[in-house]
Amino acid sequence: MLKLYDDPDSGNGYKARLLLALLGQPYDLVEVNAIQGETRREAFLTKNPNGRIPVLELEDGTFLPESNAILFYLAEETAYLPADSLGRARALQWMFFEQYSHEPYVAVLRFWARHTDKTRENEAQWAEREKRGYDALGVMERTLTEQHWLLGGTPSIADISLYAYTHVADQGGLDLSRFPALRAWIDRFPDLEGYVPFSGRLRATDDRKA
Numbered sequence: 001m002l003k004l005y006d007d008p009d010s011g012n013g014y015k016a017r018l019l020l021a022l023l024g025q026p027y028d029l030v031e032v033n034a035i036q037g038e039t040r041r042e043a044f045l046t047k048n049p050n051g052r053i054p055v056l057e058l059e060d061g062t063f064l065p066e067s068n069a070i071l072f073y074l075a076e077e078t079a080y081l082p083a084d085s086l087g088r089a090r091a092l093q094w095m096f097f098e099q100y101s102h103e104p105y106v107a108v109l110r111f112w113a114r115h116t117d118k119t120r121e122n123e124a125q126w127a128e129r130e131k132r133g134y135d136a137l138g139v140m141e142r143t144l145t146e147q148h149w150l151l152g153g154t155p156s157i158a159d160i161s162l163y164a165y166t167h168v169a170d171q172g173g174l175d176l177s178r179f180p181a182l183r184a185w186i187d188r189f190p191d192l193e194g195y196v197p198f199s200g201r202l203r204a205t206d207d208r209k210a
């Protein structure tokens with residue numbers, strides 16, 4: 001049985017949880033509290049020396065970290081990863097975009113909103129991340145104005161990778177009402193067979209700092 005080491009509040013972890021659910025793939029979930037430093041303990045570093053969830057443990061005991069690598073591995077020979085070279089490269093293109101141009105802004109703003117306070121000293125940093133976050137959402141909007149999914153007519157791991165933090169971008173203060181095609185894309189996900197919602201802790205009931 002596959003095993004997923006994950007924190008329920010992590011969008012990176014949700015990418016893997018969502019694909020596993022869409023594929024109907026059973027797995028054991030091992031909860032790791034990323035905020036309380038559990039990913040930095042020696043026992044966890046043997047699974048991922050980079051000290052972060054998600055990590056997928058394969059049937060033979062091999063550990064695979066990095067959310068997008070996990071998506072790529074799980075999607076092999078399924079409808080969520082194109083079979084042709086260019087289609088696979090396009091999936092990677094969007095997943096590299098997610099890690100370099102999207103997640104550091106859209107996900108980090110959500111993290112800050114939940115775990116830190118905006119002060120006069122860090123105001124400029126928030127504004128810069130908001131600008132970059134909106135830039136990333138704008139890139140997606142341009143593509144999704146032309147087509148229903150990031151690779152064209154069917155959903156793929158590129159969509160799953162970007163959906164995780166985009167659909168909760170408002171939790172980081174980003175206004176999605178500016179992006180009609182993006183919102184229509186978000187609304188398509190719950191109709192996918194096997195879809196599961198992101199079970200991230202809600203701000204009001206969070207046991208950590210709200």
Ligand SMILES: N[C@@H](CCC(=O)N[C@@H](CS)C(=O)NCC(=O)O)C(=O)O
Nearest residue numbers: 010012034039052053054066067068
């Ligand atoms: N590039 C990694 C990022 C993973 C990541 O940032 N994980 C966070 C939770 S979302 C984490 O484990 N943080 C704990 C820490 O850095 O100590 C991925 O896509 O999987």
